[in-house]
Amino acid sequence: MSEPVQTPQTFPTRIFSGIQPSGGLTLGNYLGALKRFVQKQDEGIETIYCIVDMHAITVWQDPAKLRQQTRELAAGFIAAGIDPARSILFNQSQVSAHVELGWIFNTVARMGWMSRMTQFKDKAGKNSENVSLGLFAYPALMAADILAYKATHVPVGEDQKQHLELTRDIAAKFNNDYGVNFFPITEPVIEGAGTRVMSLRDGTKKMSKSDPSDQSRINLTDDTDTIAKKFRKAKTDAEPLPEDLEGLKDRPDARNLVNIYAALADITPEAVISQYAGAQFGTFKPALADLAVAKLSPITRKMSELMQDTTEIDRILGAGAARANAIARPIVDEVYDIIGMIRSRQI
Numbered sequence: 001m002s003e004p005v006q007t008p009q010t011f012p013t014r015i016f017s018g019i020q021p022s023g024g025l026t027l028g029n030y031l032g033a034l035k036r037f038v039q040k041q042d043e044g045i046e047t048i049y050c051i052v053d054m055h056a057i058t059v060w061q062d063p064a065k066l067r068q069q070t071r072e073l074a075a076g077f078i079a080a081g082i083d084p085a086r087s088i089l090f091n092q093s094q095v096s097a098h099v100e101l102g103w104i105f106n107t108v109a110r111m112g113w114m115s116r117m118t119q120f121k122d123k124a125g126k127n128s129e130n131v132s133l134g135l136f137a138y139p140a141l142m143a144a145d146i147l148a149y150k151a152t153h154v155p156v157g158e159d160q161k162q163h164l165e166l167t168r169d170i171a172a173k174f175n176n177d178y179g180v181n182f183f184p185i186t187e188p189v190i191e192g193a194g195t196r197v198m199s200l201r202d203g204t205k206k207m208s209k210s211d212p213s214d215q216s217r218i219n220l221t222d223d224t225d226t227i228a229k230k231f232r233k234a235k236t237d238a239e240p241l242p243e244d245l246e247g248l249k250d251r252p253d254a255r256n257l258v259n260i261y262a263a264l265a266d267i268t269p270e271a272v273i274s275q276y277a278g279a280q281f282g283t284f285k286p287a288l289a290d291l292a293v294a295k296l297s298p299i300t301r302k303m304s305e306l307m308q309d310t311t312e313i314d315r316i317l318g319a320g321a322a323r324a325n326a327i328a329r330p331i332v333d334e335v336y337d338i339i340g341m342i343r344s345r346q347i
C-alpha cells in the first residue's frame, strides 16, 4: 500500500464523529465517545457530529423504531452537552454527499482490506452468506462520512480503530491514484480511561447495545435503582482492590470498574487506585454506583425532557444537515471533477 502523500497538518483542524441509532446509548458510548465529543466542542474546535442512520440499516431496523431511536440519540447528544449552535448535529441520510462519496470509496477500497475488518467478521459471525452487502461495505461509507468534511481528527472508542486505519488507507490511495493532495490522512483520537468500557458480566467483552443481556450494560435511560443494582451485581473477583495498577493486570472485571470510575470522575485509573487501595468491592461498587448516578441522571432527565418536543429535535437535525451539506457538497463536487465525471446540470 502506498505511503500517505499528505499530512494532516496542512488541513485545518476539524473534528467529525458519528454514532449509530441502532439502539439506546450505553455507558460505553457515553464514556468512549459522547463525553469526549463535548470536551472537543468546549475546546473551541470545529466539531461535526452525525447520527449515522444509513449505517444503522446495514442490519434490519424497524422504521418506526429507527425514527424514535434517531430522535432519542439526538436528545442524548444535546443532553450530554452538545450545543447545536456550536457543533453541527445532524442525521446522515439528510446529507447525500455521504452516500455519494461512499460509493466512490467502494471503488477505491480493495476487497482484501474489507475482508480483514474484524467488526464485520464479529457481526457476520457464521452467518456471513446471509448478511447485507451494506454491512460489508460499511467501513467505506464510514470513510466517506469523515472525508466528505476533510475531517482531520476523529474521536472514537478503541473498537473503531481498525475502521479509521482503513479510512487513512482509502484517503492515501485516492490521493495517490489521482495524483492529488485532496484528502487529509485523518488521525484517530482514542484517549482516556473510557475508550474500552467492558461488559459488566464479562470484563473481556466490550459493553455493547447488542449484547442480549441487559445486565451487561448501563443504558443512558436506566433509572437510579437499575444503575445501582447493575453495578452491585457486576462480575468481580474475591480480592480487594490492589495497591497499584500492575495489580489489575490479570483482573479484567476489576480493571473495568476502575476504568469506568476514572472516566466518570475525570481522573486517572492510578488516582482511583490510590484512593481505594485495599478496599473491598462491597465499598467500591456502591461508590461507583453513586458516582454513575450523579453523572448520568441529569443527562437522562434532560433527554426525556427533550423527547417531549420531537418537532424541535427534527428542526435541530434539519438545521444541522443544512450546515453539514454546505461543507460537504463542494468537497464531493470537487471529487467528481477529480475523477472525471461531467457536472453540467443547471439545477
Ligand code: TYM
Pocket: 016, 017, 018, 019, 020, 021, 028, 029, 030, 031, 032, 033, 034, 052, 055, 141, 142, 145, 146, 154, 155, 156, 157, 158, 159, 160, 163, 194, 195, 196, 197, 198, 206, 207, 208
Ligand atoms: P457505534 O454506534 O457502535 O458507537 C459509537 C461510539 O461509541 C464508542 N463505543 C465505545 N467506547 C468505549 N467502550 C465501549 N464499550 C464502546 N461501545 C461503543 C465507539 O467506539 C464509537 O466511537 N462505525 C461507528 C459509527 C460511525 C463513525 C463514522 C464513527 C459511522 N461513521 C465516522 C466515527 C466517524 C459505530 O458503529 O459506532
